[in-house]
Amino acid sequence: MLLKTCDGGNASNFTAPGDESELAAFVEESYARRRALHIAGGGTRVRWAEVGGDFLLTARGLGGIVTYEPGELTLIARAGTPVEEIEQTLAAQGQALAFEPMDHRLLLGSSGTPTIGGVVSANVCGPRRVQAGACRDYILGVRFVDGKGRIIKNGGRVMKNVTGLNLGRLLCGSYGTLGILSEVALKTLPMAExxxxxxxxxxxxxxxxxxxxxxxxxxxxxxxxxxxxxxxxxxxxxxxxxxxxxxxxxxxxxxxxxxxxxxxxxxxxxxxxxxDLHHFAGTSDAVWRIFVKPTDAPAVVAALQALGGDASLDWGGGLIWYCGSGDAVSVRKAAEGGQATLVRGGALPASPIFPPEPKGIAYLSAALRKTFDPAGIFNPGLVDG
Amino acid sequence: MSTIAMPTPDEAIIARKSEIVAALAAALPAETIVSDPEETRAYECDALTAYRCPPLAVVLPRTTEEVATAMRICHGLRVPVIPRGAGTSLAGGALPTADSVVIGTMRLREFLEIDTANRYIRVQTGVTNLSVSAELESEGFFYAPDPSSQLACTIAGNIGMNSGGAHCLKYGVTANNLLGVRMVLATGEIVELGGPLLGASGLDILSLICGSEGQLAIVTEATLRIVPKPEGARPMLIGFDSAETAGECVARIIRSGVLPVAIEYMDDVCLRAVEAFSKAGYPDCPAVLIVEVEGSDQEIADQIERIRAVAAELHPIEFRCSRNADESQAIWKGRKSAFGAMGRLGDYLCLDGTVPVSKLPYALKRIGELSKKAGLEVANVFHAGDGNMHPLILFNANRPGDLERAEALGNDILRLCVDLGGCLSGEHGVGVEKRDLMPTQFAPDDMAIQMEIKGAFDRAWLLNPAKVFPLEASRPHREGAATCS
Amino acid sequence: MQTNFTEDQLADPATRRSNEILRSCVHCGFCTATCPTYKVLGDELDSPRGRIYLMKDMLENSKVPDEKTVKHIDRCLSCLSCMTTCPSGVHYMHLVDHAREYIEQNYKRRWDERALRWLLARILPYPGRFRVALLGAKLAKPFRKLLPDARLRAMLEMVPARLPAPSPSDHPQTIPAENDRVKRVALLTGCAQRALNTDINDATIRLLRRHGCEVVIAKGIGCCGALTHHMGKTRESHQMAAINVRALTAEIDAGGLDAVVINTSGCGTTVKDYGHMFRNDALAEDAGRVAALAKDITEVLSDLGLKDASHAEPLRVAYHAACSLQHGQQVRSAPKDLLKAAGFVVVEPRDSHICCGSAGTYNLLQPAISVELKARKVATLEAIRPQVICTGNIGCMMQIGSGTGIPVVHTVELLDWATGGPRPSSLGQVASAESPRAQLVSA
Structure with a gap:
């Protein structure tokens, strides 16, 4: 799908189920009707442009921390729980989410409340990723609803678990294309003193x-x-x-x-x-997130700056944030060897958000999407192919 | 007879053995193929010896391309393939069937690239876990996941099982340290996933591969995250008069805000066997914790003091720190050899269930009761910091009926783990050992989607088909696939 | 692991012992990691775990050994690295010894293989015959390329350029201590070693005397039996061992012995196992006594402590641990500690636990694997840039010496030098040119 400017869903086709079974029932019905759904959390990151009569489905109605065991470094929360609520609960026990999730609101000029389900679905991390790992590395278990409306549980609440395939890590960063999360179990860590x-x-x-x-x-x-x-x-x-x-x-x-x-x-x-990229918050150009090998970063930065705009580095050089007027093709060319994702469209004409996948992988990804979402109702068109 | 069944081998495939071997021999160097019945016997099991069956043949390729060739041929002839690393699995992950070809990765032993500026190493997956760290030694880095079998186990097997180890309390398991792979699908197609980048768009297929027990692909190359070696590390030994108190101490340490790199538990039965091998000077207590902290001398001293204070509340009968590097090495050598050393006491089944840390005291108590009821001794040695238990059920393999009793006790213990909010396997994998218990942890839909994923990668269900999922549940997939084109 | 022997089979003491050993194996696979042949060949059948399986199958089913089983067991170096690694204490040595004996009795090798083994068993253990053979071989060496058989070529390759004359030290005698007698020890003078290198025994005797030992060369002492033992020729090996047990028992009874000193660690492993070898024999008690007294020369010297070790140049010495010493006898730190005490800078190569490929007659019977192991060992040794390589076993000395230009000496030669003996002649003009410190930095 093509990214347009942020805008909220209108009331007539916006659905926020209040519990998991309601969520499942809605998806099951959508599956039966082949009704395309746009999946969102708190709507702070990207609010998908509406398409036709489709629904914007959010898990933000499923709120609340289910359990938190500081002595086990484990927290289980429903997907719609605000990140802030989780961070405060953890902080009261001297703990934190080590992956330090970014808050996109200022950068994107969005309102709403970031939810833990949204964070996990997009594998949102912050600067500590370089040392502590990504959001994905802290997923202990998930519950989600797949494209047929089945409620699926995977993983659990323990720190080590290799029983069966690890779907939690897979769902993390899948942008709702495989399932809509209803609950996540996360590993917490002591907050640095x-x-x-x-x-x-x-x-x-x-x-x-x-x-x-x-x-x-x-x-x-x-x-x-x-x-x-x-x-x-x-x-x-x-x-x-x-x-x-x-x-x-x-x-x-x-x-x-x-x-x-x-x-x-x-x-x-x-x-x-x-x-939170405060330095690019007040600007209007497109913002790109580019993963590179750290030692490639200086050359990529120079190439990006040549297109106009500015770049900053994080993760020891492994992450470049580029804010500038370069068009999508030029940015992706400048980032060759890396991967460029469009985070804020700015003044750009509609452009693909994600870089194209290599052929061998695209085939596997498509097969997986078909497995989870046989009717193709979750965020259709978000990813090419 | 054991209660764990394997599918009836396909006689038609067995009858075609000479054709299959000839096809492999025509495409691969002669020394890559083992097919003499005298020789295939050595590949009839891994480190779980209770279940055994020699395969039709064994292929030991030296390159990714040779793996692909072997896979393509087996796929064409519809022969099941059993991937094998070093054969150290305690879950029977590499157990063959009589109609299968084992493809071993042990000859894929090249170190391909070390990049310390970008903090990764690229290897062929037949290298052993420990040799990766040895290769990095002079650079001041190491590869963090450290399964106890790290001396012998290969990266291929580590990826297959998403192996953990003692130090993953701090450094994470294989999945947290794996950046990319080159792998061969059941069809023989070679695919590359991930690489040195710290992030990627698109689905994280790598996370599926890691821990897929050889059911999705055979991984032949891996890009691994490398970590700077700490300035120093020091284990301390804390002895308690009961398992329950030791278990309580673990939760309190974690709650206190110190995060040790490892918290290990050994009971007296285990300690004695291990002492005989390692001569590490373990205290003779009913329950001992090995707690390791890292950093500079001062950082280590500070952390030890915090832990000492937490432990003191529970009145340990022994508290001492390793005095030097040799002693630390002996302590770890002993711990990591614990399963093997238990062989001095007899045969055993090694379980791998995980429970929430707060449930450790109760779990240990219940295991003691179950053990008494079953009349089989159970020794405990495990990664306490993350609740990953390894009850070792001692039995006599030469006494008829003993294995079945041990299996039954094992099942009871694993059910207990699941009931307490834990899982069947923390790091060894499901293999065949825990296969039939999967429904205790997963509802039918939870399992169905996993089998559908396998089918998405391996339509013909040829890769390690009889593992992980109960045979009854996987039958429609296996049989349906056999007829697919 | 589970075994399937019948009561009848278990009535045989050797089978009973093998059953015990097999029962203690848990098949964990740790041994594969430190097995040299598995490292080279990458097939589990060429690892201890694979061989244990082959042996188990052969013994359980009282099978006539098949060609494949024999091939993989023949490839075993008996370096016993697996025993150091094994956490459950599997006595691989006794198991493989049993299997070799079983194969020797129940398997008919091809004529050339039989002839070769017959020849080796009749020459190597006898210094006189071996010396004659070496002289002949020296003449043939220039023509070795014409030989069709790799094993025969390997034999000629191993023939040293310089052969020593027989040493008077090897004759039966009692040599007094230099000063006050602290110990009375018997020296096993060896067999093949005596023909190849007389400096080792000479240095050993000087070293022992200097440290207060009266040294006895027992009458009738000969080959320890290891060479034939490893070929499964139990009758021959036991005969030879019995001669030694009797000769040494006579010395014990005559003047008492504080130790039986061995400076060829390959022999040491076997002599220390005499008790097991004769456990079902009339000689059991005597053999046990001799075995208990058997000590590597470095164990004896560690006990005594080095005296005035200030005479040698502080060379950078690469210590190569012979498998028979580090694995067979579990003697690891003594040689290095002594060398350091003698003022040498001691360095060790990577993978120091891996065999150099010499392994008794292995380099002659399995030349391909042996040559590969030699190349690996030499590469790791040369990588640490030593001025001299030292080890405690003649086999390793020959093997490594044939692959590098760096001089290779026996540990006792360096210790003898450091405590006042002559500078080892094989050192030549090495060293002094570059200080060890400078080399350390550049390495």
Whole structure:
């Protein structure tokens, strides 16, 4: 499907079932009628343009934390539970979602409330992904409704589980094309007691990536490695004494450079801004998320900048955010070897959101979609093929 | 006779053995094929020896292309294929049937690329888990998942079973450390998934492959995430007078906000067997936790103090830290050899059920009761930090009826795990061992969709067809597929 | 794992022992990882676990061994790396010894194979015959390319360029300690080693005397039996072993012995197992006593402690652990500790637990695998840039020496030098040119 500007579903074809069986019944009926559905969570990320008489189906009506066991690092929540509610509940026990999900609202100018189901469906991660893993790495189990309206359970609430195929990880990042999540079980982690950030001014993208590679091969568990303008940042977290130790070791490692240190508060607000792309929030150009091999990042950034606009780096160079006027074909060409996804359409003419899949994989993906959603009613056209 | 059945082998396929072997021999180097009945016997089982059956033939390719050739031929002739790594599965994942061809990955042993700037290594999957870390040693990196059989098990098998290990409490299991694969589908088609990138659009098929027990594809190359080695690591041994107290200590440590890299549990039966092999100087207590922390000397000391304080509330009868690297090595060598060392006491069935950590004390108590009722001793050694239990049911394989009693007790224990909110298998895989218990954890639809996925990858149901799903449930798929073109 | 022997079969002590061993195996597969032939060939049949299966099948069914089974068991080096690795304590050595004996008795090898084995069994254990054979072989060596058989070529390849004259040290005698006598020890002078290299025994004797040992060369002492034992020729090997048991028992009874010193670790493994070998024999008790006294030279020296070890140059020494020492006898740190105490910089190659491919007569009977293992071993040794390679077994010395230009010496030669003996002649002009420290840095 082609991305257009964000807009809400109109009331006549908007459905938000209040429980799982209602959700299943609605999908079952849609399956029988071959009625295409647009699947959404809180509607903060991308609100799909309406097509014909189809429905916008959201799980935001399924709310609430089912169980939370801090001693087991486990939280189970219904898919419509607001991310904020989860984060607050965890914080009260000194825990957090380690993958640090991004909040898209400011960047996209959207309203609404991000839900955990939406986060999981899109595998939304933040800067800590480089050290702690993606959202996908924290999925312990899911419940979802497939394209025939069957309620499916997979995984569970324990941290290690290899019983049967891992559908939770597969559903994560499938953008609702395989099923609509009704419940997710997540692994939580203790929240770092303290954090600080080392800022390196006056560096190029190439220098930043070199710096990141050097920092990320140390044992100091650098949990953020981002670059914007001419500044590179490294975040260290842990117990207070640990943070000081790690900071000092990194300062020694980069003793030839001038380093500014951000304390607790300043560091937190910096990384929130980097996570949510505050720096591109006020602009109107298209925003692209581009995965590359970190050492390829400097060349890709240069190519993107040549198209007009600006780029920032995260994940030690493995993630490029590009905000600019380059057209889709040129951006994808500049990102060759990587993968470019359109996150905000901006002034671009309608363009495919995702890069085309290689042939061998496209065939498997299609077979999988057909397995989960034989009638092709979930977010049809979102992914080519 | 064991209660676990395998499908009746297809006599028509067995009758065509010479044709099948000839087709393989015509396309592959002679030394890749093992077909003499004297020789195929060595491939009749993996590390679960209770179930055995020699395959029709064994193919040991050296390249992805040779794997593809073998798969294409078997697919063309409609011969089931059993993938095999190092044959260390405790779940019978590599158990053949008489009408099947085993394809082993043990000769795929090349290290293809190390990229420390982008933090990955690319290998052929027949390399052993431990050799990957050995290869990275001089670079200051390691490959984190560390199944206890890491000395011998291969990356192919690790991917097949989504293997865990002691240190996955901090570093995650195979799925969390796998970036990409090159693999061969049942038809012989070669497909590449993922790669060095930290993200990808499109469906995460890789996550399906990891842990698919060789039912979707044979993975021949893998791109693995590599992690910097910690500055130091130090295990401590905490001894308790009861299993329940040790179990309670685990939950309290985790709740305290310290996240050790590993929390392992061993009971006295196990400790004695392991001590005989490793001479690590384990305390002689009913229940011992091995808790390991990492970092600089100061970081380690700080964490030990926090853990000591938590443990002290439960009055351990022993608390001591490893004094040096040799001692730490001995402690881990012992722990990782625990299953093997138990062989000193007799035959055993090794279970792999997981329970929520808070349920550990209760689970241990119930297992003790079930063991007494069944009249079979059960030793416990497991990854406590994530509730992944490994009850070892001791029996005498040479005494008729013993295996069946052990199986029955095993089933009771696994049902208990599921009832407590856990699962049948935390890291070994379902294989044949837990296959028939799947309905205790999955409703029919939960299982149906998984079988449909298998069918999407392997329409003819030729790859490891009799595993994971109860034969009754998979029969329509297997038989329906046999006639498909 | 489960076994299927009948009561009748279990009445045979050898089968009973094999059953015990098989029962303790849990088929975990750890042994595959450290098996040299599995590393080279990648077929489980060429791993301990695969061989255990083949042996189990053969013994359980009292089968006439088939060609394939024999092939895979013949390929076993008996390096016993698997025994070091095995957590459940499977005594692979006794099992494979039994299987070899069973094969020797129940399998008819091809004529050329039989002839070759017959020849080896009749020459190698006898220093006199071996010396004559070596001289003949030296003459033939230039023509080895003309030979059609790889095994025969391998034999000629192994013939050293320089052959020593017989050493007077090997004659039966009692050599007094240099100062106050601390111990009285018997030295096993070996068989093949005596013909190939006389420096080792000479250095051993000097070293022992310097450390207060009276050294006895027992009358009648000969080959320990290992060479024939590994070919499954139990009758011959037991005969030879019995001679030694009697000779050493006589010395024990005469003047008492504190140790039977062995400087060829391949022999050490066998002598230490004499008790098992004769467990059902009238000699059981004597054999047990001899076995209990058997010590590798480095074990004895560790006990005594090195004296005034300040005479050698501090060379960078690569220590190659002979399998018979590290796996067969589980002697691992003693040689390295002694070398360090003697002032050498000791380095070890990667995969130090893997065999060099010598393994008694293995390099002659399985030249292809042996050559591959040699190449791997030499590559890992050369990678650590030593000035000299040292090891505790003549077989390894010959094997590695034939693949590298770096001098290879016996551990005792370096220890003898360090404590006041002569500089090993094979060292030549090595070293001194570059300081070990500089090499360390460049490596």
């Amino acid at each position: 303290s954090q600080q950030t080392l800022a390196f001014g006056g560096v190029s993208a190439a220098e930043a990536v070199e710096l990141f590679s050097a920092a990320l091969r140390t044992p100091f568990e650098v949990s953020g490695a981002a670059f914007r303008g001419a500044t590179a940042w490294l975040r260290v977290e842990g117990f207070s004494r640990q943070v000081e130790y790690r900071r000092e070791r990194l300062i020694t490692l980069f003793r030839d450079r001038k380093i500014d240190i951000y304390g607790e508060e300043e560091s937190r607000s910096l990384w929130r801004g980097l996570r």
